[in-house]
Amino acid sequence: MKKMIVLAIGAMMLVACGQKGPKAEEVKIAQKTDSLNRIIQQKDNEINDMVSTINDIEEGFRAINQAQNRVTVAQQGEGANAVERIRENIQIIQQTMQHNRELINKMRNQLRQSSVASDELRRTLDNLTRQMEEKDAQMRQLRAELEAKDVRIGELDKEVTNLNTNVSSLKEESSQKSQTISVQDKQLNTAWFVYGTKKELKEQRIIVDGKVLQSNFNRDYFTKIDIRVDKEIRLYSRSAQLLTSHPQASYTLDRDANKQYVLRITNPQLFWSTSKYLVVLVK
Structure with a gap:
């Protein structure tokens, strides 16, 4: 009888040990899964943030291209309206380029601090940096063209002013002559x-x-x-x-x-x- 009791107690202990083992393993697996999910979520957030920055930079380049096209069209015009349109679009280009520089620096810092080691993102950053350098070169050339354009516009404005002055003088002279003729005509009649x-x-x-x-x-x-x-x-x-x-x-x-x-x-x-x-x- 005593022997049977000992055997029963031993069996119960084995059952208890068998139930405790799987629960601990499940906890460890759950912890690892949660940790991996957090890492994946962090990487996704970092990638999404950098992709959003890339989209903003590309949108900035599109705005710069559109403004450059408007400047090219305005350069073919003359007078104060054309000059004003050129100035407005140059201001848009300068502001957008400054914003793009800030976004490129932001993305560079994101890649430096990110846990995502992506060669594709680095190549994209290098490409955006080259585009920025090309835009800087285009702006320097555009400024040189506009300086020459401003001189020419200034000369034309001076000519127009002189012509307007001459026309005004001629109109005044013509008006005086017409008035004189009118007076003389009235006197004659x-x-x-x-x-x-x-x-x-x-x-x-x-x-x-x-x-x-x-x-x-x-x-x-x-x-x-x-x-x-x-x-x-x-x-x-x-x-x-x-x-x-x-x-x-x-x-x-x-x-x-x-x-x-x-x-x-x-x-x-x-x-x-x-x-x-x-x-x-x-x-």
Whole structure:
């Protein structure tokens, strides 16, 4: 009986030992798996971060290329607008290149500190660095071209300014001449007339001692007209006599419905050729 109890206790101990062994092994495997997952996750994060940096750098190069193309197009233009477009795009290029330099340095530090030893990433970094150096060389060449372009634009602007000044002077001179011609034309086509009784004309010194317009007569008493427009003068009288000399073939004296005279000038140039003053005596 005692022997059987000892055997039973021994069997129970063997079973207990068999159950404890697999649990410890599983814990170790789980720990190793978790550690590997963390390492893989870290490497994935590092790779994703560097890939994102590469994408940003390449996007920067695309923006630089587009700005360079716009500068090339603007260089073919002239004037202040073209210069302003060139300056704006040069500023974009400079800012983007500076940002790309910072991103390349960031990626270089990432590779240096990263646990990922990737030859492909290093080759990519070397390629991006070469592209950056090429862009620097292109910018130096572009600056040299723009310096020459700025000189030429400056000369053209000076020529344009001089031309504008000359045009302004010519316009002013032309305007003055036109104004002078207009004044002269107006003077040439201006005449004055007056009609009145003998008493009225004497009072205004238009008739003095039987003579017409011989002394200092009152010019304000006359009505000014444009001989090109005013070709008919109503005299409001049944008696009318021209006291100033005008060719008879250049006018008619007609009566209206009220039997009052109307002077109709049929040939203005001829009528006013002898005198620009018309005096008509009415009753």
